Amino acid sequence: MLLEVQHVRKEFQNRTLALTDASFSVSQGDFVSVIGPSGAGKTTLFRILNGSLRCDGGAILVNGVHFESADRRTRRAIQTTIGTIYQDFALVENATCRQNVLNACLPDMAFLPAVCGFFGKERVAEADALLERVGLADKVHEPVKNLSGGQKQRVAIARALMRHPALLLADEPVASLDPVTGRQILELLRDIQQDQKLTVLMNSHNLELSQEFSSRLIGLNQGTVVLDAPADTPAKEILAAVYHRQEDQP
Numbered sequence: 275m276l277l278e279v280q281h282v283r284k285e286f287q288n289r290t291l292a293l294t295d296a297s298f299s300v301s302q303g304d305f306v307s308v309i310g311p312s313g314a315g316k317t318t319l320f321r322i323l324n325g326s327l328r329c330d331g332g333a334i335l336v337n338g339v340h341f342e343s344a345d346r347r348t349r350r351a352i353q354t355t356i357g358t359i360y361q362d363f364a365l366v367e368n369a370t371c372r373q374n375v376l377n378a379c380l381p382d383m384a385f386l387p388a389v390c391g392f393f394g395k396e397r398v399a400e401a402d403a404l405l406e407r408v409g410l411a412d413k414v415h416e417p418v419k420n421l422s423g424g425q426k427q428r429v430a431i432a433r434a435l436m437r438h439p440a441l442l443l444a445d446e447p448v449a450s451l452d453p454v455t456g457r458q459i460l461e462l463l464r465d466i467q468q469d470q471k472l473t474v475l476m477n478s479h480n481l482e483l484s485q486e487f488s489s490r491l492i493g494l495n496q497g498t499v500v501l502d503a504p505a506d507t508p509a510k511e512i513l514a515a516v517y518h519r520q521e522d523q524p
């Protein structure tokens with residue numbers, strides 16, 4: 275999946291200009307982190323990329339197809355190739371791990387099987403295999419509410435993979451986790467990314483982890499891309515380019 279973000283602009287109704295001119299591209303199989311101070315526009319960018327928010331200007335191309343101006347059908351088809359995991363996991367707490375992973379299939383199912391929860395043997399087997407892949411083979415029937423934060427993020431990763439995404443958006447995936455668990459989740463994400471040649475775009479406040487796990491950094495400040503550099507760029511250069519005020523530094 276090749277993702278091109280070209281001069282994207284977003285102004286909210288209250289006239290906040292969250293994105294002024296964001297441009298960058300991501301090649302297939304890349305692990306790229308978007309960094310920047312609070313309010314830089316990172317979440318807004320991710321919401322536009324996962325289709326939950328429209329931009330006001332510019333273009334987003336997914337494998338050469340215009341995403342933001344596509345008709346509903348094309349937009350939906352592109353959206354199925356994009357998975358998202360969130361800081362707060364966004365799981366159904368009372369449902370089991372298996373059920374949460376299977377829920378990823380609901381948008382593609384006919385009304386009756388979806389309402390009756392009839393997913394079929396193949397989907398169930400795939401959900402269980404994904405739970406095994408993320409290290410939760412023994413938690414298939416466990417309600418999510420009984421899991422730790424790290425285990426919940428593993429379920430969320432399995433749910434995202436259930437839709438066979440080409441691009442995975444990871445929106446602050448380890449912000450709610452302790453440092454050891456956060457690192458384990460990023461190691462898992464990197465293993466999966468490398469196995470499946472998945473493209474990962476991560477939004478993170480943690481510069482050290484972004485540098486360790488990604489190959490490239492995109493720095494946003496006041497809605498504009500102010501850095502597009504290899505992840506091993508010296509931290510001093512990154513801080514100077516992206517975090518203009520000392521109090522914003524991570």
Ligand SMILES: Nc1ncnc2c1ncn2[C@@H]1O[C@H](COP(=O)(O)OP(=O)(O)OP(=O)(O)O)[C@@H](O)[C@H]1O
Nearest residue numbers: 286288290291292311312313314315316317318319
């Ligand atoms: N729904 C909204 N309506 C109005 N303004 C908004 C809305 N969502 C975000 N903003 C504003 O847009 C700007 C960018 O916000 P955004 O959440 O994208 O930043 P961020 O880089 O993700 O910040 P953080 O790291 O603190 O999560 C901020 O000034 C924010 O107040």
